[in-house]
Amino acid sequence: xxxxxxxxxxxxxxxxxxxxxxxxLMQVSRRVAAADGVSAALVAMGTxxxxxxxxxxxFATPAGAGPNDLVIALRAEDAAAIAGALTEVADALAxxxxxxxxxxxxxxxxxxxxAAREAGAALALISVPGQHAFTEAMDALDAGCNxxxxxxxxxxxxxxxxxxxxxxxxxxxxxxxxxxxxxxGIGLGFxxxxxxxxxxxxxxxxxxxxxxxxxxxxxxVGVTAALGVGGRDLSAAVGGRSTLxxxxxxxxxxATEQILVISKPPAxxxxxTVRAHADRLGTPVQFALLGPGQPDLTAAxxxxxxxxxxDVPQWPHWPGREVAPRRGALVGLFAGGxxxxxxxxxxxxxxxxxxxxIPLQPQWRVDxxxxxxxxxxxxxxxxxxxxxxxxxxxxxxxxxxxxxxxxGTDPRTAVLLLDVVLGHGAHPDPAAELAPVIAELGGPAVxxxxxxxxxxxxxxxxxxxxxxxxxxxxxxxxAAAARFACDLIGSTS
Amino acid sequence: xxxxxxxxxxxxxxxxxFADAAQAQAARVVRVDWAPxxxxxxxxxxxxxxxxxxxxxNAEALRRVASARALLVDVVPARxxxxxxxxxxxxxxxxxEWARTSGPMQGALLGAAAFEGLVADPADxxxxxxxxxxxxxxxxxxxxxxxxxxxxxxxxxxxxxxDPQTGRRAYCSLNEGLGKVLxxxxxxxxxxxxxxxxxxxxxxxxxxxxxxxxPVDITxxxxxxVQMGDEAHNRNRAGTLMLxxxxxxxxxxxxxxxxxxxxVLRFVGGNDHFFLNLAMPACKLAxxxxxxxxxxxxxxxxxxxxxxxxxxxxxTGDDWFTGPAQVPDGLYLGDYGPEDANPDIGDSAITETxxxxxxxxxxxxxxxxxxxxxxxxxxxxxxxMYEITLGEHPAFAVPVLDFRGTPLGIDVTKVVRTAILPQIxxxxxxxxxxxxxxxxxxxxxxxxxxxxxxxALAARVPR
Numbered sequence: 005x006x007x008x009x010x011x012x013x014x015x016x017x018x019x020x021x022x023x024x025x026x027x028x029l030m031q032v033s034r035r036v037a038a039a040d041g042v043s044a045a046l047v048a049m050g051t052x053x054x055x056x057x058x059x060x061x062x063f064a065t066p067a068g069a070g071p072n073d074l075v076i077a078l079r080a081e082d083a084a085a086i087a088g089a090l091t092e093v094a095d096a097l098a099x100x101x102x103x104x105x106x107x108x109x110x111x112x113x114x115x116x117x118x119a120a121r122e123a124g125a126a127l128a129l130i131s132v133p134g135q136h137a138f139t140e141a142m143d144a145l146d147a148g149c150n151x152x153x154x155x156x157x158x159x160x161x162x163x164x165x166x167x168x169x170x171x172x173x174x175x176x177x178x179x180x181x182x183x184x185x186x187x188x189g190i191g192l193g194f195x196x197x198x199x200x201x202x203x204x205x206x207x208x209x210x211x212x213x214x215x216x217x218x219x220x221x222x223x224x225v226g227v228t229a230a231l232g233v234g235g236r237d238l239s240a241a242v243g244g245r246s247t248l249x250x251x252x253x254x255x256x257x258x259a260t261e262q263i264l265v266i267s268k269p270p271a272x273x274x275x276x277t278v279r280a281h282a283d284r285l286g287t288p289v290q291f292a293l294l295g296p297g298q299p300d301l302t303a304a305x306x307x308x309x310x311x312x313x314x315d316v317p318q319w320p321h322w323p324g325r326e327v328a329p330r331r332g333a334l335v336g337l338f339a340g341g342x343x344x345x346x347x348x349x350x351x352x353x354x355x356x357x358x359x360x361x362i363p364l365q366p367q368w369r370v371d372x373x374x375x376x377x378x379x380x381x382x383x384x385x386x387x388x389x390x391x392x393x394x395x396x397x398x399x400x401x402x403x404x405x406x407x408x409x410x411x412g413t414d415p416r417t418a419v420l421l422l423d424v425v426l427g428h429g430a431h432p433d434p435a436a437e438l439a440p441v442i443a444e445l446g447g448p449a450v451x452x453x454x455x456x457x458x459x460x461x462x463x464x465x466x467x468x469x470x471x472x473x474x475x476x477x478x479x480x481x482x483a484a485a486a487r488f489a490c491d492l493i494g495s496t497s
Numbered sequence: 498x499x500x501x502x503x504x505x506x507x508x509x510x511x512x513x514x515f516a517d518a519a520q521a522q523a524a525r526v527v528r529v530d531w532a533p534x535x536x537x538x539x540x541x542x543x544x545x546x547x548x549x550x551x552x553x554x555n556a557e558a559l560r561r562v563a564s565a566r567a568l569l570v571d572v573v574p575a576r577x578x579x580x581x582x583x584x585x586x587x588x589x590x591x592x593x594e595w596a597r598t599s600g601p602m603q604g605a606l607l608g609a610a611a612f613e614g615l616v617a618d619p620a621d622x623x624x625x626x627x628x629x630x631x632x633x634x635x636x637x638x639x640x641x642x643x644x645x646x647x648x649x650x651x652x653x654x655x656x657x658x659x660d661p662q663t664g665r666r667a668y669c670s671l672n673e674g675l676g677k678v679l680x681x682x683x684x685x686x687x688x689x690x691x692x693x694x695x696x697x698x699x700x701x702x703x704x705x706x707x708x709x710x711x712p713v714d715i716t717x718x719x720x721x722x723v724q725m726g727d728e729a730h731n732r733n734r735a736g737t738l739m740l741x742x743x744x745x746x747x748x749x750x751x752x753x754x755x756x757x758x759x760x761v762l763r764f765v766g767g768n769d770h771f772f773l774n775l776a777m778p779a780c781k782l783a784x785x786x787x788x789x790x791x792x793x794x795x796x797x798x799x800x801x802x803x804x805x806x807x808x809x810x811x812x813t814g815d816d817w818f819t820g821p822a823q824v825p826d827g828l829y830l831g832d833y834g835p836e837d838a839n840p841d842i843g844d845s846a847i848t849e850t851x852x853x854x855x856x857x858x859x860x861x862x863x864x865x866x867x868x869x870x871x872x873x874x875x876x877x878x879x880x881x882m883y884e885i886t887l888g889e890h891p892a893f894a895v896p897v898l899d900f901r902g903t904p905l906g907i908d909v910t911k912v913v914r915t916a917i918l919p920q921i922x923x924x925x926x927x928x929x930x931x932x933x934x935x936x937x938x939x940x941x942x943x944x945x946x947x948x949x950x951x952x953a954l955a956a957r958v959p960r
Contacts, residue, residue, distance in 0.1 A: 027828065057830055060831065111877060112530040126507060126527070128507075128510065142547065154512070162543060165547050190505055191522060192507070429515060
């Protein structure tokens with residue numbers, strides 16, 4: 005290696021009156037220092053600080069350089085590298101950042117609170133995983149929003165806290181585990197396209213509300229609002245907090261002529277509190293609180309229609325393949341918990357105890373994953389236990405289809421009872437998934453309660469036709485479907 | 498319920514399916530770009546979000562910070578203002594013992610000991626610090642803030658700022674300029690000479706000017722400078738000039754030798770960062786008003802000592818929540834590079850804590866290239882900071898955002914929920930004691946500081 009090869013070449017100059025700001029010059033320095041063959045570079049205004057730095061880098065200070073002069077100091081392996089670096093300096097100083105076409109538009113909000121800050125208080129619909137729902141819901145209440153919590157698996161203490169905070173602030177919490185609401189004419193969650201009308205619904209049951217909405221639709225009657233309050237609202241722990249608040253909201257609404265309260269079997273003392281509260285309101289309140297001796301959803305809807313002086317129609321029904329009653333078990337595979345409850349109440353009157361993963365009596369409980377013992381069994385695939393980590397069966401029918409095939413080919417099965425729920429949020433064409441499986445079964449009769457409104461995106465009558473074509477008996481009334489299914493089971497005694 | 502009638506607006510967080518369905522029914526839908534919070538924080542978040550005191554406490558914290566006024570009322574030695582003893586030294590950031598201090602912090606502490614005449618040669622001071630003969634405490638524990646190393650000793654002169662409504666005061670040293678300066682850890686003879694000049698000429702001259710002028714409204718200057726392209730952390734050019742405009746005539750009339758007046762004017766006018774040391778205590782003064790509000794999740798201080806990054810929260814008293822300080826990402830002076838830079842240091846992040854500095858990047862287009870390029874990035878940066886703040890400052894308006902107030906009141910819960918960390922504009926000190934400044938850039942706090950702060954807030958929620 006010759007001495008010449010390791011000799012560095014230096015270039016130092018001061019350009020008078022060539023100003024650039026310090027950030028630009030630091031960027032230029034960085035770019036030039038990275039150029040081929042350059043070992044050190046400083047491009048900076050000749051301030052005392054920078055002249056100091058120049059000295060520290062081992063460069064001679066150019067004579068007379070002052071704060072208004074641009075100092076360029078380069079050290080490189082040869083003259084060609086210096087020339088290249090000077091070109092680089094010129095280019096870098098000439099360059100202007102492209103700018104202006106970047107993300108100037110507002111960024112999407114990251115929290116409900118931020119969204120409300122920008123859009124104003126609104127209704128917040130929260131469907132994040134259950135362990136995060138409380139945080140977003142509380143944020144929404146803080147922002148003055150009413151909240152609908154679709155999420156399930158929310159701890160009951162959190163539900164109570166949210167409802168108490170909402171009550172203090174004059175807001176409403178719908179849910180958690182609120183699958184359905186109609187607010188301001190918009191169907192939320194799993195919802196149907198229904199007309200405005202005189203009925204206000206308070207529902208501690210998503211599919212219960214859907215059944216009533218669809219029956220009213222079949223009768224040509226619309227709603228002011230359907231407020232889902234969450235499946236636990238009428239439990240002893242939650243004590244009807246949102247039901248009472250929702251009743252007050254509807255009572256204040258002049259367009260609401262009749263109110264219907266819908267629930268799965270409630271805690272007795274809570275039901276009594278709600279009934280007492282309803283008695284004090286100006287608007288008449290009907291109840292469909294499922295339980296022994298209580299009206300089913302269809303009967304309650306009929307009562308409501310009579311109160312409105314509307315004729316009760318013949319509920320639509322599409323008869324399926326003719327079958328003779330057959331001995332064996334009733335097997336119900338439901339996506340809607342309330343529809344399952346209603347069917348269990350109806351079947352229980354005929355057959356006694358019905359096994360279920362959501363049993364009417366605790367001792368009738370079965371593990372939905374365990375081997376079937378041949379008893380009458382009605383399962384709810386929408387229960388938390390079966391939806392944790394997977395979509396709701398109204399969206400993803402795969403688990404239910406699997407069970408349908410298994411029970412449907414088991415000789416112990418006399419009748420299969422299914423619900424099929426249409427509307428916004430539900431599967432776009434459930435009949436296309438179900439009909440081929442039903443058509444293959446052969447043995448047991450299949451009875452379907454088809455919960456849908458005329459204007460639903462899936463086309464109610466086309467869905468009915470497809471299911472019927474596969475051999476199923478189709479009813480828009482879940483109670484009627486359950487009664488028919490029971491009728492098809494021959495006496496086992 | 499408002500939404501029962503009229504056109505409903507829906508805010509959705511979670512499954513897009515429901516947003517799509519509502520939109521298909523002609524509802525106005527605002528979709529939240531939701532993501533899970535920092536891992537392992539769910540239970541603490543739920544506890545804190547459920548704290549019945551939180552909303553009221555945060556509203557009160559915001560009110561106090563937003564309504565605070567900072568008046569410059571005096572300039573005096575730290576001995577007088579803070580009651581500092583000879584062997585008592587203050588530093589930036591959370592508490593730290595000598596053994597863990599970084600190079601620039603050590604350099605500044607050595608220089609300050611020599612400046613105070615405690616040792617003849619700065620190098621001799623190390624042994625005293627090791628033996629604990631000089632006491633070390635954070636500036637923040639004395640209502641003060643210090644940029645970079647933030648070292649304050651008894652003979653240094655400090656700005657005295659006061660909130661006329663509460664009588665509360667905050668303090669900060671006088672800015673030394675750039676380059677080889679004590680706050681960046683340099684302690685050569687020229688550094689000490691400058692400090693002596695500041696204590697004998699600059700401080701007394703400014704005292705006469707301030708006393709002659711009467712209180713100077715620093716909050717008002719901050720509000721104006723934000724509209725003039727300063728974000729009050731890395732850029733204080735307009736603020737410095739406005740201060741000169743205020744104090745210049747009184748300085749001239751103070752009866753000092755004209756050479757001293759000229760030297761002071763030259764020194765102040767030649768240092769674009771001079772006003773930083775007034776911006777910082779003004780922010781400190783306002784934020785201190787929110788200290789100790791039980792249940793509040795608002796951050797009241799972010800500070801670094803060159804080793805640890807610490808935050809303090811309104812609802813957790815004077816506790817510090819720390820994590821390792823990061824090396825800023827930025828541009829370097831001369832041929833310095835990332836290997837020369839010390840981890841983040843200084844109390845100057847108090848400006849970000851109140852929503853200036855990195856939070857107000859949109860107001861300071863002249864320095865946005867520190868963010869990595871464009872004005873658009875700066876706008877996005879400021880907008881992103883609204884996600885983690887409780888409100889907007891009523892006085893600090895950003896013209897390019899249609900005079901929207903700067904993001905105010907960092908909320909621990911929002912940082913944890915969004916994993917968006919506060920953006921801080923900062924200078925960089927050389928990691929070897931005595932080096933001085935090596936660059937400037939951007940840095941964020943360590944995320945764990947917010948996780949531990951949240952845990953402490955959760956532990957204080959009444960059962």
